[in-house]
Amino acid sequence: xSAIPTPSVGDELPCLVIEAVDAEKMxxxxxxxxxxxxxxxxxxxxxxxxxxxxxVNQGPNNLGYVMNMLGHWAGGAERxxxxxxxxxxxxxxxxxxxxxxxxxxxxxxxxxxxxxWLARDGTRxxxxxxxxxxxx
Amino acid sequence: MTSATQxxxxxxxxxxxxxxxxxxxYDLEPWRVWLTNDVIGAPQRTDGIxxxxxxxxxxxxxxxxxxxxxxxxxxxxxxxxxxxxxxxxQQLRPLEIGATYTVRGEITSAVRKQGERTGTFDIVAFQLExxxxxxxxxxxxxxxxIFPRRP
Numbered sequence: 001x002s003a004i005p006t007p008s009v010g011d012e013l014p015c016l017v018i019e020a021v022d023a024e025k026m027x028x029x030x031x032x033x034x035x036x037x038x039x040x041x042x043x044x045x046x047x048x049x050x051x052x053x054x055x056v057n058q059g060p061n062n063l064g065y066v067m068n069m070l071g072h073w074a075g076g077a078e079r080x081x082x083x084x085x086x087x088x089x090x091x092x093x094x095x096x097x098x099x100x101x102x103x104x105x106x107x108x109x110x111x112x113x114x115x116x117w118l119a120r121d122g123t124r125x126x127x128x129x130x131x132x133x134x135x136x
Numbered sequence: 137m138t139s140a141t142q143x144x145x146x147x148x149x150x151x152x153x154x155x156x157x158x159x160x161x162y163d164l165e166p167w168r169v170w171l172t173n174d175v176i177g178a179p180q181r182t183d184g185i186x187x188x189x190x191x192x193x194x195x196x197x198x199x200x201x202x203x204x205x206x207x208x209x210x211x212x213x214x215x216x217x218x219x220x221x222x223x224x225x226q227q228l229r230p231l232e233i234g235a236t237y238t239v240r241g242e243i244t245s246a247v248r249k250q251g252e253r254t255g256t257f258d259i260v261a262f263q264l265e266x267x268x269x270x271x272x273x274x275x276x277x278x279x280x281x282i283f284p285r286r287p
Contacts, residue, residue, distance in 0.1 A: 059220050081227060
């Protein structure tokens, strides 16, 4: 775990890059979650649904990347007290993602509020929301 | 895949509020934690603390019904194209690897909306509590699903 930061409002959180979302890991997650939706592992189904030609990542995986970004910055993901997000778009196998954030408030009690996001190719948001961490 | 379902009346929709899920338990088994961490690129920790995504996984797995059954309860099926709305996770205290958690929860709101481009859709929200073996709530997870409705 990294050291606990001393944040200020407006600070950009260090970006976490996922160079290419791995289709094989979607299969593992489908098995772990007993998720029967074939869009996560059957390319033929994805094509039939007109969603492209790559498997669709599970939404919670995308949230996990954002939590990882916060955990790297905060000195451990257990410091995340609350995270609230909206899923804006699908993520596909092979996509390059960047998870980022920005400090919006710092409390006297060690709490820190942030805007958080996950973007495809660094620009197109696929997930956005807010998070509160405790850095004490 | 099941066929698309008939839209509920507003009374049927609103009657969902307060509906409790059967609930259940979730074992935070080490092998499951390892594989999940590997999938989402999280560090493999040795201090017994689980990744906060397990607040979500435990809640959904311990709900007591499947996602398909949840859709049916909400007068929908996978063929209706339901979508995730919002996800709110409160981690009141970290989940511990090896522990068994109890899950309980209910539907907290069900509203109908009309969008210019999207047409009629319903938003059904539910809240789940993940309770530690000592009886304290470790996590509160609030999710919503969006159900497009046919005219």
